[in-house]
Amino acid sequence: MKKMVRKGILALALSGVLFGCESKNECKLRPAGFENVRLGGELAERVNRNFDRMETELYQPENVYWTEEQSNGWPADKEGRTILALVLDARASGRTPVYLDELIALLPEHLNEKGYLGTIHEGVDEQQLSGHGWLLRGLCEYYEWTGDRHVLEIGQGIAENLFLPVLPYVANYPIDPDSRVTGAGDMSGTTQNTVDGWRLSSDVGCVFIGMEGLIHYYKHDRDPRIRALIDELIALYLRIDLKGIEAQTHASLTALRGLLRYAEITADPTLIPEVEKRWTLYKQYGMTENFENYNWFERYDTWTEPCAIVDSYLVAVQLWMKTRDPQYLSDAERIYLNGIACTQRANGGFGCDKPVGVGFDALSIHADEAHWCCTMRGGEGLGRAAEYSYFVAADTVFVPFYRENGLRLEDLRFAMEQHTDYPFGSQVEFTIEESPDTPVTVALSAPDYLHVENLRVNGEPVSTAVRDGFMAVTRRFEPGDRIVLDYSFDAEWVGPDNRDIGDSAVRKAVYGPLVLGAPAGKTIGTDTEAPLRKTEDGCRFVIEGTQDTLAPLYHLLDPNVSSATGFRREVLVRKP
DSSP, X not given: OOOOOOTTSOOXXXXXXXXXXXXXXXXXXXXXXXGGEEEOHHHHHHHHHHHHHHTSGGGSHHXXXXXXXXXXXXXXXXXXXXXXXXXXXXXXXXXXXSSHHHHHHHHHHHOOTTSSSSOOOSSEEHHHHHHHHHHHHHHHHHHHHHOOTHHHHHHHHHIIIIIGGGGGGGGGOOOSGGGSOTTOOOTTOOEEEEETTEEEESSTTTHHHHHHHHHHHHTTOOOHHHHHHHHHHHHHHHHOOTTTTTOBHHHHHHHHHHHHHHHHHHTOTTHHHHHHHHHHHHHHHTBOTTSOBOSBTTBOSSOOOHHHHHHHHHHHHHHHHHHOOHHHHHHHHHIIIIIIHHHBOTTSOBOEEEOSSSSOSEEEEEESOXXXXXXXXXXXXXXXXXXXXXXXXXXXXXXXXXXXXXXEETTTTEEEEEEEOTTSSSEEEEEEEEOOSSOEEEEEEOOTTOEEEEEEETTEEOOOOEETTEEEEEEOOOTTOEEEEEEEOOEEXXXXXXXXXXXXXXXXXXXXXXXXXXXXXXXXXXXTTSOEEEOTTSSOEEETTSSOEEEESOOSSOTTOSGGGTOEEEOOEEOO
16 A cells, blocks of 8 residues: 655654653553543444443353363363453443353362363363463453452462473474364364374364463463473474464464563563564465454465454554554554454454455355354453553553543543544544643554644644654643644555465455445446545445445444345455
C-alpha cells in the first residue's frame, strides 16, 4: 500500500529515541492498565456481550469441568480458557464475575492424584500439555488480579508433576513431516499417532501452547528445573520448519507469545528477531486476505480459528512494544477491525469462517460459534484490546488505537476523554480533564494508510513530525484543552498478501485499514483498476462505471453473520 501524504503535517521519518526519553532503554513502554481505562463505544459493547455469553449455562462451573471424554482428549483446556476469559472480561469491563470464584474453588476436587487434570499417561500426551498451558495461564492471570497464592500452589503441582517429567522426551519430539498423519484433524483437534513416547495431535505443535503457559507460570516460580525445560522447548520450536510440517497457526502464534514473555522475564533480546522472522512467515503463509487465519500453515482448504486471530493480534501489539516498529501496530489494527470484528457473533461468542485467499474468494461461515474454545479466547483478545488502549513511558501517553474511551493516570495526574467513531468517521477528539503543572506528551498513532488532514489544539493548528509512527503533542495542558485530529483514508485496490496466490490479476479493495467486500449475494465482475467512490452515507463504495458496491467486512455483532443465514461476501476479484 502506498505511503500517504499528510496535509499540513511534516511527515518526516525519524529514527531515534522514544518521546520523552533520553534513550530507548531508559523508558519502557507499559500498558496504561485495566484500572485506568474506562471503555466506551464498540469495544465496551463487544466486551460486555462476550462477558454475558461467558456467564451462560455453558460456562457455569458444573459444565466447565469436563471428563476427558467430554473434552475430546483436551483435559484442562476448557477449564483454563474459561478462567482466563472471565478474568480478562472482568478486568476490562469492571464487572464482578458471578461464577469465577466458585470455578476456582472447585478445581482441587477435579485434580488427579498427581495434581493435574486427566489421565496419568506413560510418555507424553501433547494435547494434555496444551490444555494445561491454558490452565496455567488462567491461574496466573487470576493470581495477578487477586493476589490469591493458592492458585499458584495448584500451578506448582502441574509444573512439577506434568511438565517437568517431559524433559527427557523433548529431544524425541518428531519434527519430520513424515512422522505425522497429514491432512488430518477436525475443529476440536484429535489425538493421532504415537511416536517415540509422544501421543501426537492433529493440531501440530500444540505442545508449545503448553510451553507458553509454563513460561507464564515461570514468571512467578523461578525454579531452575522449569527454566531448563523451557530452554529445551524453545530450542525445539526454533528448529521446526513450520511450513514443512504444516504446523497449526494457533499453536505457533501462541509459542511466539511465549517467546516474547520469556524475553521479558530473562532480559534476552535475542529471541525478538526469531519472533519477527516467524511473524513474517505467518503473514505470508498463515494469514488470510481479511486478516483472519488458515488453521495450518499452507493448508488452505480448512477454516479460520478466532483463537489464532486473537493470538496474532497479541503478537503484533507485543512486537510493537519490543521493537517500536509501527508496522506491527498497523498489523494489529487490521487484525482487530477485520479478523476479530468479523468473527465475533451477535451472542458475544466467536465463530469460524471459510478463509479468504487460496481456495476461497469470498468470506462465508464455517461454524456459527466455536463455543468450546474460541468464545473464551475472544474474551482474552477483547480484554487485551482494552488493556492496550493506551501505553505510557515516562511523561508520554501513547494512543496506539483510536476508540471511544477515557483514561485516568493517577501517578501522572493526567486524565482525558477520547471521542470518535473511527474508522468510519473523520475525526478523533481528546478532551483533557486533568494534567500536571509540567509538560505531558500525547503521542497519536499515524499509520501509513491514514491521511492527517488537520491536527489542532484548542482550534490552533499543530505541526509535528511523524516519528516511529506517532505524532507528538507536548505542552502543559489545562483542563478543558481539546486535541482534534481530522483524518481520511483512500479507497483503493491492492494485491494479495499471501505468497502462494501467484495470480498477479487478483485484487481486493480496502479503505484504510478496512477490507471491503460485495453485499450479501452479490458478485464483483469489473476491472479492478476502476476507482472506488465513497457514497454519501460513508459506509459504501461504488466502483466507478458500474452498479457494483462494496462495504467493509467489519461488523458490530450483526445477527445476520451466522451459519443459518448463508452469509457470503465476495472479497477477492480477478481481473477479466
